[in-house]
Amino acid sequence: MAADAVVDLRIERRPKLSESVVSAIRAQVVSGEYAPGQKLPTESRMGELFGVSRTVVREAIATLAADGLVEARQGAGVFVKDHPTLAFGSITLDVGNKISHALNVIEVRMGLEIESAGLAALRRNAAQEAQIHEAFFEFDRLLERGEATGKSDFAFHRAIAAATNNSYYVEVLDALGMRAIPCDVASPWGTDSMLSRNYQEGLQREHLAILKAISASDPEAARAAMRAHLTASQERYRALLSGQQAKWISGTAERKG
Incomplete structure (x- = not known):
């Protein structure tokens, strides 16, 4: 049993920074902290909140957009989508x-x-x-x-x-x-x-x-x-x-x- 646990630890890749940001924002959206239609903080502010670069924030937003949780509106910012998939958001939370x-x-x-x-x-x-x-x-x-x-x-x-x-x-x-x-x-x-x-x-x-x-x-x-x-x-x-x-x-x- 102990040997198996060691193998699991050895082969697991550490999460990328952007994946951690994705999980955090997804949790906030699913919990209702960010409501449908609500604007997310700016890239700079999110970088400060999560302690990451703006590049990492952009990568996380791109993933969330591909998953249908947020949308970027040119010149306006990033908004939570009013979409029925939010009801199933916990499926991909973890x-x-x-x-x-x-x-x-x-x-x-x-x-x-x-x-x-x-x-x-x-x-x-x-x-x-x-x-x-x-x-x-x-x-x-x-x-x-x-x-x-x-x-x-x-x-x-x-x-x-x-x-x-x-x-x-x-x-x-x-x-x-x-x-x-x-x-x-x-x-x-x-x-x-x-x-x-x-x-x-x-x-x-x-x-x-x-x-x-x-x-x-x-x-x-x-x-x-x-x-x-x-x-x-x-x-x-x-x-x-x-x-x-x-x-x-x-x-x-x-x-x-």
């Missing part, structure tokens, strides 16, 4: 950069997205199907240009949720926000292996299977394809965790040697 948290998020997504894929195959209209296609091809375009694909990956899954024509699927997915997507430089769980072209091409093949099933109005195939996609993501994270443990064991052996 999400950090541990692989265990990433696995927990994927488990939640499996409960949500497997059924949403099946419903999308049955209920989507032409415009919604087009949005799913557009997100798929935007991912491909960004991949070819060597740019971050995380936002288009999230857009693909969100478009499927929207195609259920049940707004709650979208709301819960929005609450998870970009932290649900590992293959982006902004994600706390992104690694060189997860940002590689081969990794992302594999994601696209999985996405294509989901897209084909939805387009064919085959709900069971859509559910199966989404289940396969998210299960593969779980396995990739478990492999990453095993690799970190092996690296630590190897490093310990070398030091003792």
